[in-house]
Amino acid sequence: MKMSEHSTIGISSKPKTKHWPDTCDSEAPCHTFSISSLQILDEHGNLDESRMPDVSSEDLVKLYRAMVLARLVDDRTLKLQRQGRIGTVPLCTGHEAVTCGATLAMRDEDWFIGSYRDLGGRLMRGEPIENGLLYYNGHEEGAVFPGGERTLPISIIIAAQCLHAVGVAYAMRMKGETETAVVCFLGDGGTSEGDFHEAMNFASVWQVPVVFVVANNQWAISVPREKQMHSRTIAQKAIAYDMPGIQVDGNDALAVYKATKDALDLARSGGGPTLIEAVTYRMLMHTTADDPTRYQPPEDLEIWAKRDPITRFRKFIEQKDLWDDEQQTDLEAQCKQKIEAAVAAFESRTDFKVDSPFDHVFGTSHTRIEQQRAEFLDMLKKESADG
Amino acid sequence: MKMSEHSTIGISSKPKTKHWPDTCDSEAPCHTFSISSLQILDEHGNLDESRMPDVSSEDLVKLYRAMVLARLVDDRTLKLQRQGRIGTVPLCTGHEAVTCGATLAMRDEDWFIGSYRDLGGRLMRGEPIENGLLYYNGHEEGAVFPGGERTLPISIIIAAQCLHAVGVAYAMRMKGETETAVVCFLGDGGTSEGDFHEAMNFASVWQVPVVFVVANNQWAISVPREKQMHSRTIAQKAIAYDMPGIQVDGNDALAVYKATKDALDLARSGGGPTLIEAVTYRMLMHTTADDPTRYQPPEDLEIWAKRDPITRFRKFIEQKDLWDDEQQTDLEAQCKQKIEAAVAAFESRTDFKVDSPFDHVFGTSHTRIEQQRAEFLDMLKKESADG
Amino acid sequence: MAKLNMVQAINRALDEEMARDENVITLGQDVGLNGGVFRVTEGLHEKYGEERVIDTPLAESGILGSSIGMAIAGLRPVAEMQFSGFSYLMFAQLEGHASRMRSRTQGQHTVPLVVRMPYGGGVRALEHHSESHEATYAHLPGVKVVIPSGPSNARALLAAAIRDPDPVVFMEPKCSYRAFREDVPEEPQVMEIGKGQVVQEGADVTVISWGAMMRPTIKAVEAAQKDHGVSIELIDLLTISPMDTDKIVSSVKKTGRCVIVQEAPRSFSPSSEIIATINDHALMYLEAPVKRVTGFDVVTPYFGKEQSYLPNERRVRHAIEETIGF
């Protein structure tokens, strides 16, 4: 089993089940477990050199650009929604380091399986900006993109995707793609669902190559972490499965990157699954339909604004002379241009097929569906004839 | 918060969630957890005096008698099934210390919520022997008994009962019965279900008075523990919820008793839930429909026969001069008599109401149900007229 | 009398029942401080406290399973599923325990609980937020399925559901939540579960609908009456299961014609059962096939296509015309 040299993640040795009377000394605890944590880049942009992962300057810049793009797309989408030009949208501001940091550690052939708050990672995976706009404006067309074969669509049903991730990972190993792994994203609230537990258990029993990244943003809509769970960390949920678990600063893209990279190395080498808790904060409303002032202590936002993942990363790459104000101006201009192009493309889309729901019920259609399609089209014709 | 003095179960202190940069030293693990184990009476009947709980001689004998009765009922039921006088039955041999030891620690007003392998405890709760026979011969009448208001019927759906236990515990606290607790039984396989996880989480978030007793008998039908979970113990699953967890020798009725008693004391004092893993072995087939020779290493049974919960307990009470051969002979005779009386009563039961399913769909019936009942009774009349 | 919309009316019923009976509690995701994502539980947290208005963890089976325990132990839980599209995660608890505890124990243990859930389309919501799958629950013996259509019956039926000795699935047409207001009397109201309501009597055709579809249906009925001078009997089903056989059958015996309007996919749906009920009890009175206006046997499309997918006034009118002209 090959592991990256400075791995943050290890698997503890696993003695067999206890069979009395080979009991261990009952005075002392028989089994001990621990969870460690990781921060590399603190909120001021100071680097803990000793933990710095091996990332090229190119990749550092790529990561930064990805986070900025995600933030700007979020801004723009929120505005579109407020202008009534798009439906309800969940927002991702604050999550950029989690999703982009983890995605940077992935290979193209790895599978990206997540939910609705992974915008940054999705864009890095090649999803066009236009897609999210389409999707959140009620079009299935926004859930697919060429090259998206290994980027699954958003799972709105919380935590259900964790099981898909396990199945995909199983299939990869069985098909001999032993170097391919799966990264699965979910939220703190998601860890309460039974499916999360079943996925953790299946993943650990099968020792499949999957990395669960929990974006612990302290809220599940209005429900705070303390009402969601009694556990002091989410990482410790891995202990239930004798799975490696680690808690990382989720606003530190380097820490997220390193933990994910180590977990992926472990997974690729046959070492099984890992749980990563990335501690972060949801900086905007849950979705545009939500009003956090009803439940959120306002000082939280102030505290967490200081820990912004993008600000600290910019400081860091500026200190490394990889970035300057001019580049920043350029980047913002480029992003805006891309975004505006996507908005324009999105708003000019008219090629939606009204009866497409009938096309995709089954791969081979059936009389019953076709009869209903005919009836449906006939009705539409009558309706438009009626004026 | 009052706790029994020599409690085996403690709750670790709970620091707040990590908010970087108040990070702990990243070199060392930030959070450590441990699981301890407990055996008091070893397989030879030797007592670890230092751990002996405070149990009266009367209760020791009561516990022994309960275990013997359960074993003899199991024997008899198996025979009845083999003779075709009863339907498929799950068997409980081997589990006596788990279910009777835990039940001894309960008060009458506590709730007993379990599954199909808790016979010994059910009998201690006052369920007539006849009930099981009726139940396993296809009669709802066997699922209820006078005084059974706080002994829920068998939950065949694995682990579903864990959530009911949490709800009942919540209700008890809310209704001001703060000294009442719930004991919930399930199996090793049951810990794989999502409902187990959700129940553990709800119980810990709500800090309700419930004790989960997992009878880890190494098998879920033919699936061995290693295919069921990757975790080295089941007790450690408590760590995911920052819930106290302990692994006990499930063939040691004293250990089970003590762990349950301590957990109940904790629960009654407002200290919340506990998970107890009782390590035991299923000494017979899963149910009479099962053939364990297809999957079970035969040596297992030999090994575990030596660890029999009843044999060792008898040695122990004999050493304490609480039991002798004559009492044993009497006990067996009494049990057999009770059992035969129950079998006779069961076999002479004819008061089953053929349309009772229509009586119990709803508390207030409905035309649709009554129309169908009339039709049903009419059909039966025609059928019997046809001869 | 107060003019309330459906959200307010449901909130009123919850408040009244919680005030009346201290065993009534409510639990679900975001039902506390936030007052529910639709604000149906607004103010209850403040008034009745955290113990009786519980923000649960994010786990539907957990919510329903623990509600079952609460109900067995003497509480009257009103559980909220945030959207019916997530309620399937608790289907096993409902089928396996809530619906059966009474029959399992011949009445020794019972599960008087309500599970509320907004359902249906028309609000431009994300995937899983627009389905109308009441038939999934209606096929379960031991469970009642109730769908109100307006503020007034929502309030009175919810009160009845809370007082009912058995589990009630209470599906709320979310697109009617704030669509209109009705006069709601000051004193608590309770309506019998299991009965449909004849909204207006008529002689020529029976029109049956429920929930959100009542609004386009009423408009279509009015238009058809005006345009064709036809006399229409309109039934609001209100309880999907157990279904009010008598009301359907006696109406169809009178009119000989029937149109059913539902949002749900067509096959294996409430309209199928209504037609079967007519077949069982009144077939020979039919002068035309029963006409159904329904959703389709396709996955409910994203909202970009829901306007074309959902039954509307015009489709209902066409169906009435066709049935009359048959």
Place this chain on the structure above:
Amino acid sequence: MAKLNMVQAINRALDEEMARDENVITLGQDVGLNGGVFRVTEGLHEKYGEERVIDTPLAESGILGSSIGMAIAGLRPVAEMQFSGFSYLMFAQLEGHASRMRSRTQGQHTVPLVVRMPYGGGVRALEHHSESHEATYAHLPGVKVVIPSGPSNARALLAAAIRDPDPVVFMEPKCSYRAFREDVPEEPQVMEIGKGQVVQEGADVTVISWGAMMRPTIKAVEAAQKDHGVSIELIDLLTISPMDTDKIVSSVKKTGRCVIVQEAPRSFSPSSEIIATINDHALMYLEAPVKRVTGFDVVTPYFGKEQSYLPNERRVRHAIEETIGF
């Protein structure tokens, strides 16, 4: 030709499909070394190994959810639910993902999986082991529901289900598992999903059934023919959803009379949908109300009462007689 019972025939189909396509795998509780609690997967573990015949942990949602991932990634999982009564624990995964992945992604991702489950009564089993709730699955768009009635069609339909590009719920009438044998050809057989089968043609009345109810139905049909000289068209539905409209409609147009026999509770059931289908397409051909012989809207009783509860030959015969005599 070999004489096989249904368990052997299903086992044969699994074996053939696993041999044909290395992407076919099977998973579930006890399906490995133990060969399944009904021995349906016997021998496969030995032959295809642990990787392709997986004893899973005890978690139905886990089984189906991971199967969905496997199917998306190119495998063809055949998941077993030990009994249909436990399958509701995976209902959310089926409804939320298996049935929708194709429509969600307009075909980019698909979920070709089969979920097998024994269903139905008559084997003196414990609670939750005797229900016939196919309607629960049949109402789901995007999912096919298949119920074989004998060894031969079980084998050919399972092969079709495994090759199908979409999720198929394959419900096996457990009381027919070992009840009789049929000649099964050596070479693999594949039958089209979505089609009923006319078991025998007839002119006077159409009788429709499926699954375990086919056996008492066949006997009743034979008896009625003998006693009353009547000509009966017998349809084995085989696919519950999507239902074979044409076969039902053309038969009823010919006979004008119809009897449906199902084990399931009556309301919101397949018989409701069959009646609705007849209403939609052939109502005016009916000379008598469609007669249904069904289970009841009660919780399926424990087996002490299942003999009186379950439809039997005599009830079917009475129904045929009544319908003919109408």
